[in-house]
Amino acid sequence: MYKVVIPGDFISEDVNRAGEGTYIEGGKVYAMRYGVVDDKEEIKVVPFVGKYQPARGDVVIGRITEISFPYWIVDIASPYEARLHMSEATPDGEKRIEFGSMHTYLDIEDLIVAKVTNVDPLMRIDLGLMEEFQLRGSGRLITIPYTKVPRIIGRRGSMIKMLKEKCNCFIFVAKNGRIWISGKEDDMELASDVILMIANEAHTSGLTDRVASFLDSHRRVRMYNRKNKGLKR
């Protein structure tokens, strides 16, 4: 069902449907990346791995890495660091935070949920906080290649819905491939195991059915991941 291609592979002559991960040359569509072909509406190549490229409107999970007045510098699992202006974090519309007290709002290493509000041509990334922006308390953060996020969510959210139900966890999947899971220790363990499995097998077909049967037998999933020692790469 899924066709694996490498850069330079001829995909189609239908130039008008050429989408992401492809390039056009001499009236033909070729693969630009190593991945699988998605030929539904557009002809796309979904790469197996890659670095997250921020786009306006994406919701991402970031980690504060630095405070540089009046910005927080945020790592968003991308080649580019993002910035969050201090006015984003003031509770009742105050515009200013006293110099030196930014860490009382958000400190280094804090995890936030943010929306990319702007990406300029110089690749400066601006963030805005989401309403429920703080990821605190017991939970865990796992990272998968961002290209596999649609697989974790599934068609119209079918996969993520099943995961949430069967694992009895709160699961939040961000565009940049970071996933926040919170729940009971055992449930979180199961959820992260299954998510890693989906990421490792994202290019195979019939995955939803397999995940469903895996979820019904936790132990098999545990054994699978122990054998594969987590995410393959």
Place this chain on the structure above:
Amino acid sequence: MKKEGIELIKDGKRLDGRDFDELRPIKIEVGVLKRADGSCYFELGDNKVIAAVYGPREMHPRHAQDAKMAVLKYRYNMAPFSVDERKRPGPDRRSVEISKVSREALEPVIIKEFYPKTEIDVYVEILQSDAGTRTAGINAASVALADAGIPMKDLVSSVAVGKIDGEVVLDLNAMEDNYGEADMPIAMVARRNTITALQMDGRMTKEEFDKGLKLAMNACRQIYELQRTALIERYSEM
């Protein structure tokens, strides 16, 4: 270049029993390094090479960034134990030159505009050397770049041809390189017949050059098929 006293061709065969247009055995493994974004282990006869790709990632120092595209960096490095006599570790004149040439061999296929202001690092480590390591390095790096999900137009394949005992032959080994008359490494985009790197050490006539180029182009197509198979098979095993 020619040193006397060694017969490199006997009864129409080379010292290791190969025909004139025969490659050494090739083995390719993709994704061998877990912490790298992309990697490839490549064997060409007794050459053993590993390539690792990191990035695109934030580039430092900042003033070296390119606002329009990613910067490709390539480091060719020989392990001290890769040759008969211990090689003094670290970069030297030869490895700096090979790094530059190899980088320029790969640059034409990489679509660098996708990740402005970043760098893509390619590290090629020669673990064991038997002539032709730069070509093995380019082959490995090309596969590792694809494995890292770098946007590319095509793969690059590379091989050397040379002249021994007056005959034009493909893919010289260390003996043939040391006692032969010429050595010519070539890198090309096999499917487009585009040459991206060509060097020559020694002397060949125009006819010999043409013959060698033809040999190399055919061999690059063979290598390309192997590179392709290695990449496709990695995700077909399940």
